[in-house]
Amino acid sequence: GAGVSQSPSNKVTEKGKDVELRCDPISGHTALYWYRQSLGQGLEFLIYFQGNSAPDKSGLPSDRFSAERTGGSVSTLTIQRTQQEDSAVYLCASSLGRMGPGMNTEAFFGQGTRLTVV
Amino acid sequence: AQSVTQLDSQVPVFEEAPVELRCNYSSSVSVYLFWYVQYPNQGLQLLLKYLSGSTLVKGINGFEAEFNKSQTSFHLRKPSVHISDTAEYFCAVSPFNTDKLIFGTGTRLQVFP
Numbered sequence: 001g002a003g004v005s006q007s008p009s010n011k012v013t014e015k016g017k018d019v020e021l022r023c024d025p026i027s028g029h030t031a032l033y034w035y036r037q038s039l040g041q042g043l044e045f046l047i048y049f050q051g052n053s054a055p056d057k058s059g060l061p062s063d064r065f066s067a068e069r070t071g072g073s074v075s076t077l078t079i080q081r082t083q084q085e086d087s088a089v090y091l092c093a094s095s096l097g098r099m100g101p102g103m104n105t106e107a108f109f110g111q112g113t114r115l116t117v118v
Numbered sequence: 119a120q121s122v123t124q125l126d127s128q129v130p131v132f133e134e135a136p137v138e139l140r141c142n143y144s145s146s147v148s149v150y151l152f153w154y155v156q157y158p159n160q161g162l163q164l165l166l167k168y169l170s171g172s173t174l175v176k177g178i179n180g181f182e183a184e185f186n187k188s189q190t191s192f193h194l195r196k197p198s199v200h201i202s203d204t205a206e207y208f209c210a211v212s213p214f215n216t217d218k219l220i221f222g223t224g225t226r227l228q229v230f231p
Contacts, residue, residue: 003161042124043210045218048217048218056216095217105169
């Protein structure tokens with residue numbers, strides 16, 4: 001596709017339910033990032049995938065959060081037993097490759113999924 | 119570990135005035151530096167980046183930023199702002215030998231006529 005696509009754009013769920021958020025990165029991008037954007041909190045890093053390497057999960061806030069990336073393309077972020085504090089905009093980004101001089105370092109962001117836990 | 123501090127959560131300014139959005143970082147290793155912008159109801163997009171070379175980098179829409187290693191800063195500047203510059207601006211770092219992007223909390227620039 002032309003850009004990073006995220007679905008759904010909005011999700012309202014009841015406390016305690018599980019949710020799945022989907023990210024379709026730009027074709028050919030090997031790096032994929034998930035961030036959480038809360039009011040006044042900026043962009044909180046959640047998880048990062050790079051090619052076939054083990055993902056960097058250091059930003060996941062609890063074991064209720066998990067993510068996978070199938071076939072090096074589509075990624076799904078799963079939140080189990082949602083809590084009200086999980087309400088936020090979840091952003092996905094992808095980039096062509098490694099950071100550094102001479103490399104394509106721009107991360108392209110999707111429009112995000114606004115999650116509301118009631 | 120790395121962290122990015124954007125001390126100003128909001129910066130109000132009149133049209134055609136100059137503006138500086140501050141960014142300081144903390145890192146035990148060298149980093150690459152970025153500014154991203156998020157216009158209302160839009161996704162984030164890259165404004166400019168510092169990877170190597172000249173410490174003064176120019177980006178889109180007339181913005182520029184200067185990397186100051188001794189002060190661990192990467193402040194964003196524009197000599198004359200427009201109404202259309204109203205947006206949220208995020209500073210980010212990426213440590214050498216990783217591809218992780220770590221963002222600050224953002225600065226909301228509000229330009230008034």
